[in-house]
Amino acid sequence: MLPLERLQAAQRLIADTLAPTPLLLDHTLSDRLGRRVWLKAELFQRTGSFKARGGLHWVRTASQEELAGGLGAVSAGNHALGLAWAAGQAGVPVTIVMPENASRFKVDGSRELGAEVILHGDINAAWERMHELVAERGLTLVHPYDDERIIAGQGTVGLEILEQAPEATAILCPVGGGGLIAGIGSAIAALRPELAVIGVEPTGAASMAEAWSQGRPARLAGVETCAKSLGAAIVGEYTYPMCRETVRALVQVDEAAIGRAMYHLFYQAKLMAEPGAAVGIAALLDGAVTLPPAGDVVVVITGGNMSREELEPFL
Template identity: 75%
Template sequence: MEVSAVQHARERIAEALAPTPLILDQTLSERLGRCVWLKAESFQHTGSFKARGSLNWLRTARDAELVGGLGAVSAGNHALGLAWAARQRSVPVTIVMPENASPFKVEGSRALGAEVILHGDINAAWTLMHEMVEERGLTLVHPYDDERIIAGQGTLGLEVIEQAPDAQAILCPVGGGGLIGGIGVATSALRPSLSLIGVEPSGAASMAHAWAQGGPARLSEVQSCAKSLAAAIVGEHTYPLSRRHVAELVDVDEDAIHRAMRHLLYQTKLVAEPGAAVGVAALLESATTLPPQGDVVVIVTGANLGREELAEFL
């Protein structure tokens, strides 16, 4: 993928999706002796970065792709973004989510008009969706392994380049790899000195598994409070993009994610979901090797969680 695909995506979605802010994490900045900025995608439409890719997909879709309706598998944020974008073109959307999906995201997706089916774990959800694509004639909109989705997510990288001219590192949560892949396309072309670091939950480290296996390979089980990152397998597109553009992959355990959630809530006054907190967790745990100088940007990918889910981290 070329950077022009990301730049064209930005042109398509810019009037609907304004840039999200960078917020200085004063506590982490003092601790590390350098500015640590939080890219707050929690303020994006539908509460996460996923609106970017979904809107770019819808605005490049052919009529033939839309006539039978759209289908997707999602832990929730892709469902919200796709339902929101599809509603603008009055296109029906069917989403299969794992049975342990966030009730907040399920209810939000239904409120945006999506049909939501809860089924099994993430692997079982994919099996059912493939069956429904055949039976109903749905067009599958993959949550991360689709070049139009990746290009839309990459618009976040263009914003970081403009907003943080002194940044030398970006820490990005990794689930299926669409976001870090898109950011990598942008940063490698426009600021190759930036170090792009991926952060995964230890219980769902599908990208590290792919790196170890030499290609996408399915995890038999994923188990993490960071459900938005619980992809069992990375993509045929996202794997090579990660190998090309990502300098380092690290993982953080459940306790570290809990500590990062409390840090965000109490120190930065920012609400985030667990999957959005893993980059902060990596800094708190000194889990990554940062460049010797320069600002650090941490992508806080979203904040879609209900009161009961949030209470677990208080």
């Protein structure tokens, strides 16, 4: 896991630009479960997700040599938005390769922030194209999750939760490539190791569960889920061992459960979250997760970047 000092340094480095996000009480879910359920509202962060944290921390810790040729990244959307915004603060060009089925809302938003966006194949093909561009153009690759500087930036979410929820006994965190849960897990392990960190994945993109079963990161043959922000086909060489060391349990939720969670967030919690942000709520609504017997529960609501057309199927 990352040392606590590294997470705290990241928090200090980005604090002048990125404010802490609020912790909101989900009254309906709290009444249903008989305990307080808090929503860590990362959809209110700059660029609409937690990804701005890692992007800004990466850019601010980069060398001039790393920035000189421009940056490159592969993203389903939120990393693209966060990195494009962070690089824009430093006047650094960014090229993003996204899968062809990426959210148009995120594609257009990344372009508005100044990124060159290339749509190419599925997530595996997008990675192949980015590696070609790195070789052709001399770009510096900024991995969306498997980079210690990115993980440290995302870990600031965990530090905030510890400050905001002193009575929490469990944190439910969405898992895609594992950068967020690796950062949160590092913070919790250092400061409150008795607190249960639980990862939640879509059944159609359970790449961390696959890694746990194989004992190493292993690429999924395909990804099929409405939670596109969690559609990593393989977890990272950094994120896998960090997650294995600091995460108490992994659970999966299906598409129907994600749909019910979206409906709950929109109508009960009054939050327009995206599907990938709703998986923790899906796990609670479906009883898919075993919680500690008492104490508060924190659910990380990772982002809220979606168009009206993408939202409509869940209403």
